[in-house]
Amino acid sequence: PTDLSVTDFPTILADPYAFALGRVLGRDGDEDSGRELDAMRFGSLAHRIMEQFAASPAASSPHETEVRDQLESLLDAHVAQTYGPSTSVAVRLQVEQLRLRLRAFATWQAGWSANGWRTVASEAKVDEGGVPFDVDGELVRIRARIDRIDFHEATGEWAVFDYKTGEKPQTPTEKHRKRNGEWTDLQLPLYRFLLPHARGADGNLIFTGTTTSTVTLGYILLCGDPEQVRMYEADWTQDDLDSAMDAARTAVRILRSNIFSFEDEVDRWASPDMKALMGMGRLVLEDDEFGGAEVQA
Numbered sequence: 001p002t003d004l005s006v007t008d009f010p011t012i013l014a015d016p017y018a019f020a021l022g023r024v025l026g027r028d029g030d031e032d033s034g035r036e037l038d039a040m041r042f043g044s045l046a047h048r049i050m051e052q053f054a055a056s057p058a059a060s061s062p063h064e065t066e067v068r069d070q071l072e073s074l075l076d077a078h079v080a081q082t083y084g085p086s087t088s089v090a091v092r093l094q095v096e097q098l099r100l101r102l103r104a105f106a107t108w109q110a111g112w113s114a115n116g117w118r119t120v121a122s123e124a125k126v127d128e129g130g131v132p133f134d135v136d137g138e139l140v141r142i143r144a145r146i147d148r149i150d151f152h153e154a155t156g157e158w159a160v161f162d163y164k165t166g167e168k169p170q171t172p173t174e175k176h177r178k179r180n181g182e183w184t185d186l187q188l189p190l191y192r193f194l195l196p197h198a199r200g201a202d203g204n205l206i207f208t209g210t211t212t213s214t215v216t217l218g219y220i221l222l223c224g225d226p227e228q229v230r231m232y233e234a235d236w237t238q239d240d241l242d243s244a245m246d247a248a249r250t251a252v253r254i255l256r257s258n259i260f261s262f263e264d265e266v267d268r269w270a271s272p273d274m275k276a277l278m279g280m281g282r283l284v285l286e287d288d289e290f291g292g293a294e295v296q297a
Helices: 005-016 016-024 039-054 064-083 090-115 174-177 187-195 238-257 272-278
Strands: 004-006 117-125 130-135 138-142 145-153 155-164 215-219 230-233 278-284 294-296
Touching: 004 005, 005 016, 005 187, 005 238, 016 238, 039 064, 039 090, 039 117, 039 145, 039 155, 064 090, 090 117, 090 230, 130 187, 130 238, 138 187, 145 187, 155 187, 174 187, 174 215, 187 215, 187 238
Parallel strands: 004 138, 155 215
Antiparallel strands: 117 145, 130 138, 145 155, 215 230, 278 294
């Protein structure tokens, strides 16, 4: 591939074979029955609400009640339009779980706004085709959609956030690096690389800073524990970010080498898509010999 999404890099670094199945060979994930929201759909619902919220006047309000009411109104309207009155019990329960997370987020958001921060872009895109990234004299293009970009007018500081809806809180460092410092995910460092090229809904460039501007990278965690719902900043230095870009170049070199081996030591069975492809946990036998239990193919 001559163009890559920011979300491609973790798979390339962890398991080029799985990346080849998904991106190169076109392996698609299985769809479930829709009776409940899987992790991706739950996350998509949360992201949609946050995108709509960013465009509302409440996004700059320092009043928690105003923020909370706007978020809940958007949630109710979206669920009614998307799922209708016959929503399953499981989906309704998940919606209420998301509501609790949004209420906790409202507390943090109001305080963030009171401190002078304003959201200047949500779901910001780069130019069609991606941003050129030089690797050994040959360009590859990187694409992304940045969840949220904030600006503090009084200080000139910027903040780039990604929303995370996983059940358990995980800091940017925990998600991006092993304990030995090896990079396993490059999302936030690549967001920083792409920031000067990000465009708002009007098509104009968003970032008006310089190379010396302070840019905070972090997660806004909408996790299962309301007390943990807040912003988590990545405490990386410029040297850390430089090493992340080196890791991105390594990933591109892996692709260009065209070697996608199936190594036993890779824990690819942790991937739901790989399990589905191999029939693991998906094959239900009705024969009494197995009692109708799930088995591994």
